[in-house]
Amino acid sequence: MIDLSLHILDIAENSITAGADEISIKIREDISENILEITVSDNGRGMDKETLLNVSDPFFSTKKVRSNIGLGIPLLKQMAEECGGKIEIETAEGRGTSVTASFQHDHIDRKPIGDIASTVSTLIFCHPGIRFIFEYRRNSGIFTLDTLELREELDGVPINSADVIKFIKDGISSWLKRP
Amino acid sequence: MAKLTISDLKQIKEKHKSTFTLREGGYRAKVTVHMGTCGIAAGARNIVNALMDEIGKSGADDIIVTTSGCAGLCSKEPMVTVEILNNPPVKYKELTEDGIREIFREHVLGGKIVDKFALVIGSETTY
Ligand SMILES: Nc1ncnc2c1ncn2[C@@H]1O[C@H](COP(=O)(O)OP(=O)(O)OP(=O)(O)O)[C@@H](O)[C@H]1O
Ligand SMILES: [Mg+2]
Numbered sequence: 001m002i003d004l005s006l007h008i009l010d011i012a013e014n015s016i017t018a019g020a021d022e023i024s025i026k027i028r029e030d031i032s033e034n035i036l037e038i039t040v041s042d043n044g045r046g047m048d049k050e051t052l053l054n055v056s057d058p059f060f061s062t063k064k065v066r067s068n069i070g071l072g073i074p075l076l077k078q079m080a081e082e083c084g085g086k087i088e089i090e091t092a093e094g095r096g097t098s099v100t101a102s103f104q105h106d107h108i109d110r111k112p113i114g115d116i117a118s119t120v121s122t123l124i125f126c127h128p129g130i131r132f133i134f135e136y137r138r139n140s141g142i143f144t145l146d147t148l149e150l151r152e153e154l155d156g157v158p159i160n161s162a163d164v165i166k167f168i169k170d171g172i173s174s175w176l177k178r179p
Numbered sequence: 180m181a182k183l184t185i186s187d188l189k190q191i192k193e194k195h196k197s198t199f200t201l202r203e204g205g206y207r208a209k210v211t212v213h214m215g216t217c218g219i220a221a222g223a224r225n226i227v228n229a230l231m232d233e234i235g236k237s238g239a240d241d242i243i244v245t246t247s248g249c250a251g252l253c254s255k256e257p258m259v260t261v262e263i264l265n266n267p268p269v270k271y272k273e274l275t276e277d278g279i280r281e282i283f284r285e286h287v288l289g290g291k292i293v294d295k296f297a298l299v300i301g302s303e304t305t306y
Contacts (some may be wrong), residue, residue: 006219072216079260110300122227126212126246160243162235 001075003114004038010072010130011099012123016130018044018097024133025120027113031139033086034105036113040100043070047091055089076101110156117172120145121165128160142177207241208287211260215249221256229276230266234266242287255298261286272298 001007008025018041028037041141047055055073083102091097092175097119103110120134124147134145145168153158158164202205210230214223223246224301230244255272261282262268271282279297285291292300 001220006224007256009214009218010216013246013248014218017254075216118224118228121231122224125231126214126244128229158240161240162231165231166235 001078001111004036004109005074005114005116005119007076007079008038008040009119009122011076011121013044014099015040015097015126016071017042018042018046020044020096021129021132023123023134024131026137027116028137029139031104031105032138036103036105036110037100038102039098039100041096043096046093046095046097047089048093052089052091054113079103079111083110094143096102104142117169119178120165120172121169124168125160125165128158134172136172143172145172195205206229207243208243209262210242210244210283210287211247211252211262212244213248213256213258213260214246215253215256218256218258219251222276223257223281226257226259226274226277226279229279230283233280235287237283239288247298252298258298263287263290267300269297270297270299 001171003008005144010136012023022043023031024039024041026037026041030036051072055070073087073089080087080101080103084107085102086101088100089158090100120132123130124132130147132145132147134143136143147159150164150168154164212223212227212230227244227246234242234244247260250270251287252258252272257272257274258270258272259279259282260270262270263286269286271278271293274282274296278293282293282296285293
């Protein structure tokens with residue numbers, strides 16, 4: 001993975017596989033604390049004890065339908081630990097899961113955040129029925145998006161239509177470009 | 180009588196579920212982009228972005244794009260599965276952005292399978 005936005009897409013796709021219909025993605029950059037924190041939470045089926053214990057082992061995966069080796073969480077964990085951070089997983093069976101990865105903001109090996117607008121728009125485009133809550137917090141301000149609210153405003157226009165997706169993507173990009 | 184395994188049953192159910200969803204939602208075509216870790220690392224997000232762009236340009240409103248997990252062929256990612264209503268699904272492998280654009284125009288809009296990227300048609304035939 002070349003940047004963190006791809007890891008976020010990957011972790012959010014886990015939530016989708018777990019049957020979630022509500023997924024929240026929160027990013028917090030705090031320069032004075034020297035921290036970058038990413039949290040993906042969902043209301044999916046959660047993990048049982050065994051899965052939770054093994055989830056940081058690169059060769060563990062419960063998706064045994066085909067030869068899946070389960071790399072998503074181990075990769076993120078390795079990344080975070082290499083950058084003076086860590087990964088924390090909270091999960092309850094039948095209720096949901098929350099994965100938090102933190103990084104030392106100015107760590108030389110920390111990958112760039114990357115195209116987060118593309119990650120969020122891809123998720124909404126491919127999963128229009130899921131409620132996504134996206135929040136980006138920086139010292140200079142906070143950006144939020146809740147597709148449930150957006151859908152109400154859309155008055156029946158599908159949220160995954162090309163124009164709406166472009167609107168979302170451009171909205172996130174232009175906010176991020178602000179100082 | 181041949182014994183049915185759970186995985187056969189699951190495949191049959193999945194297949195019926197997907198065709199049902201297609202009809203129910205009034206969609207003519209569905210493109211499933213493989214979004215396991217391997218797919219994402221190989222460029223699956225760019226494949227979705229190219230599809231978004233092509234759908235936008237074509238003005239079509241009867242095509243949906245969705246995702247699935249790893250299909251176990253990590254070295255052949257990025258991969259997509261194209262399903263046109265009433266036709267067997269076609270799996271495409273080792274896609275580039277230009278490749279998916281060609282598949283969109285030729286197959287999704289035009290109904291013609293793009294041989295050079297095709298891996299499998301239906302669930303058994305190796306193309
Ligand atoms: N949000 C979640 N809810 C429930 N279970 C999860 C969640 N995220 C991960 N898991 C469980 O942890 C396992 C490992 O996840 P991981 O992302 O590392 O691999 P994977 O998704 O199985 O495969 P890959 O990511 O390589 O395509 C999953 O198979 C699943 O059982
Ligand atoms: Mg995964």
